[in-house]
Amino acid sequence: MRAYLFLALTTLLANPAPLFAQEADDYAKLGPDAVAITADNAYLRSGEAPDYWAFSSFVKPQFTTSACSIATVTAAINGIMGQPEWASQTIMTQQDLLELTANAEWAAVSAEGGDGVTFQQLVDFTNEALAAVGLDRNVMQFNPTIASDMARKGLVDMLVENEASADDAIMVYFNQGVVTGDWDGPHIALVGAYDAEAQMVLILEVDQEWYIPYWTSVDTLLAAIVKPTSAEHGPLEGQTGGFVMIRAAG
Template sequence: MIQFSRFCPGATIGLGLSLCLLTPASADEAPLPKLGPNAVPVTADAAYLREASAPDYWAFEAFVKPQFTTSACSIAAVTGALNGIRGLPGLAEDTVTTQPEMLDLVGNAEWKALSAEDGDGVTFAQLEEFTGAAVTAAGMEAYRVESYKPRTQDEATLTELRARLAANEISSADALLIYFNQGVVTGDWDGPHVSVIGAYDATADKVLILEVDQEWYIPYWTPVPVLLEAMLKPTSAEHGPLEGETGGLVHIVK
């Protein structure tokens, strides 16, 4: 049985095709598990969410929706984060903002094109820029956008990353978006992706990622050192204009 390539968020190869090439599996190869050893689905490990207050998880999980195209992980993550910070609208006539509505509200033609089906997906710098534009367009004057882009895989960087995750875990008044190589965590395809940080268990040194790639995944935990590795791995040449991109955190802070 041949295992064909699957469509993936924010990935481009040749002619603008938004998909990533996986090595075909021959008949004598065992099928890959849904998640590799660096990711544990929340359904298999929910102890922290039962024992800790986990404010980010409870604020954002309900608002993080599937990306509406294979290239829309950035707008899906931004929309979920802003909806989570603002909470459920108070009036019956008010709707929860959708991804297309957020794109229309921001009015940035480039972001809309990059997020469309077969779009190129965004760079880290564009994620920071577009997140700031969305905060402004949503009328969230009390908020600003900051970024953290790690450079090295060492103890000093891990310490800094853990401190940022711990600070974010205190309340749901802010939100962390993560730009990372999804395959480092999931063990599947090799490509850039954006999602929302849902929780940080400091005792176990693991992070919960609220996936927007919900055709393929649900929220999963990964160790902090793996998360750092995923942010540092450069995007390969098959992803066209995103080649060489590394990731980091975009912080929506009050």
């Protein structure tokens, strides 16, 4: 009997059943234009990557399916401020920041079923959040509407500046599906690193129910930024994206 049970257990461990069955029309988690950080982490091991080490620990899951803006702004501010100094201090949550800003509109569009934010709202809400926490920083926006050489240069220039230190942060407003090959809609996440040699950008996802961090090319990210939001997203129809950068004042 024991021998039979041992044989059955050995067979089960050698051939475990999948946790979730694959649906007939399913496809790869990431399309050809995105590479998971677990599959490519060479840059993080060989370079300084200051933003990745400063911000990655503070990137938490968005608390609703519409809360990518507050999740990303919270991660950016927490990363710049760093871990609190004293044992009595907690790390700021998304809900904490919404309470500090006391912006009913931001809370409404971030609630479950909310519309999400426009690019300009992301800029405005970021400024409000910085003021609410008393962080002396400037906000720079870059919102190209076509994938031109000039737009590409603008993106690269900001990525190079951002990669130099962890004193600033870039939030990207983009069509997530262009990068991942899945959901066709606007999304916001934090830039975690820029590999200038490979021309690849690391996206630190707040949409953690579905994704871990992934790399994508500058050209793919630019295409995702300039793609207008479709009509199914209601008040966000026609929105294009860009970079919102929190920079040191002065």
